[in-house]
Amino acid sequence: MAGRRRRRRLRRFAVRVPQYVLIVLVAATANFALPRLMPGNPVELLLGEDANRLPAETIEKELADVGLDQPLLTQYGRYMSGLAQGDLGYSFRHRRAVSTLLRERLPWTILLVGTALVVSTILGVALAAFAVWRRGRRRDVASIAVFTFLESTPPFWIGLLLLIWFGANLKWFPLFGSVSVDRTTGLARAGDIGVHLLLPAATLVLASVGATFLLARASLLGVVSEDYVLVARAKGLRERTIAIRHALPAASLPIATSVLLRVGSLAGGAVIVERVFSYRGVGTLMLEASFGRDYPLLQGGLFVLTLIVVGVNLLGDLLYPRLDPRVRR
Amino acid sequence: MATDRLGDRHQAAGPILEVTDLRVTYDAGATPVQALRGVTLCVGTGDAVGVVGESGSGKTTLALSTLRLLPGEAAISGSVRLGGQELVGAPAEVVRRHRGRTAAYVLQAPGRGFNPVRTIGSQIAEPMRLHLDVSKPDARDRTARLARLVELDPDLLESYAHELSGGERQRAMLAMALACDPPLLILDEPTSGLDSTTKAAIAETLGRLRQEQGLALLVISHDFSLMADLTDDLAVLYGGVVVEQGPTRTVLTDPRHPYSRDLLGAYPSMTTQKDLRGIRGSAPDPADPPTGCPYHPRCTQAIDECATWAPELSPVAGRRIACLRGGVLTRLAAKNLTKSYRTGLRRTVDALRGVSLEVREGEVVGIVGETGSGKSTLVRLLVGVDEADAGTVEWEGRTLATFEKAEWADFRRRVAIVFQDPFEAVSPLLSVAEVVREPLDVQHIGSGSDRAQQVAAALAGVGLPPTDAFRSRRAHDLSGGQLQRVAIARALVLGPRLLLADEPTSMLDASEQAKLLVMLKDEQLARGMAMIVVSHDLALVRKVADRLVVLHAGEVVETGPGAEVIAAPSHPVTRALVKAAATLGTR
Amino acid sequence: MRRKLLALVLGMGLVVAGCASDDDGDDNAQPTPGVTTTIPQIPTLRFANTSAEKNLTPWTQGSGYPGYYMMTLVYDTLAWINPDGKPEPWLAKEYSADPTGLRWTVKLHEGVTFHDGRPLTSADVKFTVEYLTKNARPRWILTNIDRVETPDPLTAVFVLKEPKASFVLNPLADLPIIPQHIWSSIEKPLDQTTQLPIGSGPYRLVEYVENQVHRFQANPGYFKGKPIVDEIVMPYIATTQAAFTAVQSGQADAVSVSLTPELKAQFNQGGLKTAGGSGYRGWYLYMNNGRAPFDKAEFRQAMAAAVNNDDIVATALLGAGATGSPGFAHRSTPWSNPATREGRLDLNKARSLLDGLGYRDTNNDGVREMGTTKLEFDLVVRNNDPVAVRAAELISQSVAMAGVKLNVAALDQTTAGARTWPDYAIGATPKGDYTIALFSWAAAVQQDPDFLRSMFHSSTTLGTLNRAGYKNTQYDDLADQQTKAVDDATRNRILGQMQDILAKDMPAYALFYPDDIFPYKVSAFDRWVYYKGVGILNKAPLLAPK
16 A cells, blocks of 8 residues: 555656656746846946946957857857756856855855744744634734734845844844854854854744744634544543644645745845845845846856755655645545 | 453443533624523433434534533533533543543544544544553554444554545544543434445444443434434434433424424435425524524414423423423314214214324324225314214314304314315305405404405415406306315415315316425415315325324224335225325326 | 835934944044054954955956955055045156156066065066056056066056056056966956955955955065054945944944945944045936937036036935036046036026927926927936935926926836946947936046046047047047146146036036045044045055054
8 A cells, every 4th residue: 555655656756747847947948038138238247347448359259258249049059058967157247157156155045044944934833823722812813913014024124123133232143244254163163153144044034934824823723623623622632732743734734835835935035134134145146146147147046046946846746745645646 | 242342441320421401602703602501411321312403403512512622712501510520610631531531522524523634543542542541552453443343444544534435434433432432422413424324334333332332322413313223312402402302212203392393394214205394484593592482483383472481391291392382282183083874764874983083283184095984074073064973073172062152263263174176165156356255254354455465365375376367257267276276275364273175186187286285285384284184095195194094984094104104004904095006106 | 215214224223322422532533644653553454345346356356446445455556546636656666757758667666575475576567567458457448558668677667659647547556566477377367256366465365255255464574564454354244234233333343335424423423433525436417419309418508407416415415425517527626627616506597498499398288398309208327326316306306397307217227227338248339228317437437537538538449438429529639638638737727628518518417426424443443544535445544654
């Protein structure tokens, strides 16, 4: 029976793989087209401010060097064949391989977003469970108000308030950066990273915990009115046991779905938070790339982000049947 | 028979469940909802008690109250003693320890009673680990044994609820309820949503378990056949109060509270041949329950006092009912009627030889017999046209023979007759309106315009056009069917409590016959009146009659619920009639 | 809107943070060279940097300020501009031109070495010029230099094709001298993004992490003596608000970006102080001289007359700024023509000019028209500077009173830039896609009068910054003359004439210059000086005075 299930799951997975490949191809094409549809071009990025002062042949030579003199179709072909070989291109602005840049920056963003995701999910779900088990009381109403407010507050606002209060006024946390500019090693460095992570992650947590809370609350509310919760209670289970062993597992599918979907919006929030806290993640990198029309970095960065999102969805496809056996069909 | 008991059980000395004057009010919305308004119930060790009622009667609230599983907004008063422990007002932890241990709850709709994301087995084992201090492997063994006990394939324990059939889920639910070997099972609609085969199998399993395990059952359901199969005692719940309570068999075969009677009438079963009958009106709004007897707005025999006095349960005919009028009224009762006619100088014909008969409120009694069986004589005696040689006819407890003039007038108004041949009954020279109005004129009821209105209503009621053109037609211009309808309208115009229809359709063709019967039945139901249908045609009568009386040669040879009489006729005459009807049925 | 909110929040924070007010010292306290002989060595200075600078080589360096001044901590130039904007010898002991103005002889200091210990000689000067000619950068267009002669290791002779009056300002005081022994083997200088630079300057760049930090260490063997500050750390702070907050909370000692005027008071207390003055970075109203109706000088005059730049300075800058001049040159430059300094709102002039051109509001909708031509245009402005957007709104309001409707089109910087610049990718033909735009030029534009030529010369090779598409042969001639006028008086006269023409033709209108206000922490380092029109980050104050 287990073998059959596993085979079924594999087959389901196999069916989805071509879909994902198609999504990636479409996304790769869009990533190529979108930056080029934005007005402006990367000449100043390549040659510096007031590049018009340079002789025309210098400009043309530089454009030829980076391949921008080629027809769009040729550029597209090169880009796609590069991707096929795992080559993400060469950033105009940084004059370094896009893959190297991403390798430097991505871990920071993953650390930031991952921490925020984990903390906001745990916090949101725990608070939701708490609120649901105290449904109807004034505290529940108050918590809904608070979380609805948090959810509608832009992250940069939250970030700035945290920055001013905890960073500037209380001086508990650094105001900027993902590590201290003073070089540290070992345990001190880990502590340093943690201290720098705290405010940005807290910002993202505050900005996203509302959504998790509200969703988890709604899911749990749907679950607690289910008959099996009544049955569990009739069996003599303690309320906490019911919450942890019955309600949460049953509500975990919508919660997990929303958590995975929120990876995208958290990454969006990370762009802003990274900027507020000068966090050295991929968000700042991409933001700068878009300002300067750094086509290769935009293409490559967006492509990797696409892969991550697709990967997260893939993870979801693998995870959902574990969370809810009804999905296994 | 050896009982395969799963373990030692704490045996309470007294009743396992004692509910006394239980009142539950939900105070969630703007107006508090009174779900239970003083319910008293007792389940002895090993007893099986049923609680029957429509949705909204409070039966689920009652089930939940027994384990204090009501939501937070429910205010509970009275007493619930489970295994000797008072639950009302007890600390939550005390209540929790009794749940699943002293009484286990088996939920209706078993598909939703299991957590969809956990295996059936783990959920069955859960209460054992909690209450019995059983190790994991022991719990697994015990779960498997439980599965076998409820006839569930133990392989299915590793499955999830959605992978099981409805019957399997219900068996699993039973296994889960039995996990801690509780002395009492509370079964809330244990078979709803199951197909009839599965339903029967589950009922059979429950019955067996009760025998083997010595379980007490509290069965909450609207399913009378389940009650008949499973329970010894039955309580009928309506509007948050128990209206009838007694041995299941007694209540089901001879319901005495108007509600029980009507509810049973609405219940589809193999033992009712006649058409389903809904209860008029609608269930009471628990946010605004009627004063007095909760059933009075729908009751056909309610009197003014019913709206003000809340009746207590009191013993009637081997059960207890809560009805000011002592239960379903007997409208007409004939006792030991004997009548003989002189046909020649020396010859007398015994038309009736000791016939007894009862017609209760809202009941349709079919009197069936061949020509010469004494039907017509009986009819004449029943309506007081003729007097019996011996025996009495009583109308609502008073003998016709002793009636004063005024009483006769009242009797005439309350008992209407429709004859076999409308051409005989209706003067052909009168207009339709005059025919129908005549009884009103005779009785001097209402003003002219009132009468016209009533005539119009009566005509509409029997499906005739209440137009002036029709009303002014002469009776002899009408067809047989139309004329019979006019005759019925004439009979109904006074608002009788009993309608006696003597071969009402014998002059009509098959299609007219059907239409007329449907109409007659509808009128009976709408007016809540009693009806006697006299006919030689069993096939016809069984479609409308609650009870059949078979006459033969001036004697009652068989009487009983229509279905029983037809399914198992005991007398040769009845058998002959059934046989004749069967051939007619294939026509 | 977002910026305003940020400012608001910041303001809140500052109110809370700035409770203690112990103003220690008066605003004009300047370092007094010569009085102190022993200046204590400062171990570390943190200079918050809001500009995402890259590696500090001439080819990878980004902004004018602070980027160029970060790079010149590492590299030296032959001359160096003092706080008043005047060039003084630096690597060069002396420099002079021959009477033709075509030969400039530069004598180098003895004993100057690069950070790796190799001596800096005239060969490096020659190499720098040749290498930069081959691998040109917009800041250093060296096409006028015919050759560099090196009669001896400490003498370099620049031979020019034409005399150049601004030769000392640029290249001498601007061109960083790079070591030949390192760069001679570098094929693509634009790719030097990770190899830390070797220069001769007072500091070595010892650490550079993109978007994180630049770390400089004092060069103990610097030819002008070891700098006062041992280590300068320049952490990157992405937002100006966080950077200001960092200074305020003590996490940074100074910041590379100017405060908004309303914050000035709060940064002059609690151990903080500001240095600043009228900046040279300014905002200009550009009109597309090639597009009707802006192809007529009268029309452009009318537009300029309808703009109230006094009100802009008062309202958008809260008074902390200077108005621009119809003659384009900043009023405090030595070559500013007093006659063309003041541009004032004159609605009557604007109205009569427009009347004269035939534009009348015939349908009484408040907007003038002539035939089918209605005077309604998009005013392009970049959206990342709230002051500029506010100014654009004020412009729109005041020209509306003259009957011209301007719709403010706030676009992102690159889009706005692309709209108001020629499109390079398609070729060298200028192709501005705008009618009227509010645009800013960096401080450098007002530091060297030769920019007046690049700005408005009609030749595509000389008027490389001619965004307006202005064409006037008389102006071209004068611009070419001033470049060669070695004599300051002659040159300023010609420059004055050029400004007269600009004021008359009004190809673009210099509107306003926000004041620079740079906060710093007094206890960390109090020798900061505002370099006219530019900023405070400069290597000179970091050196002990002679």
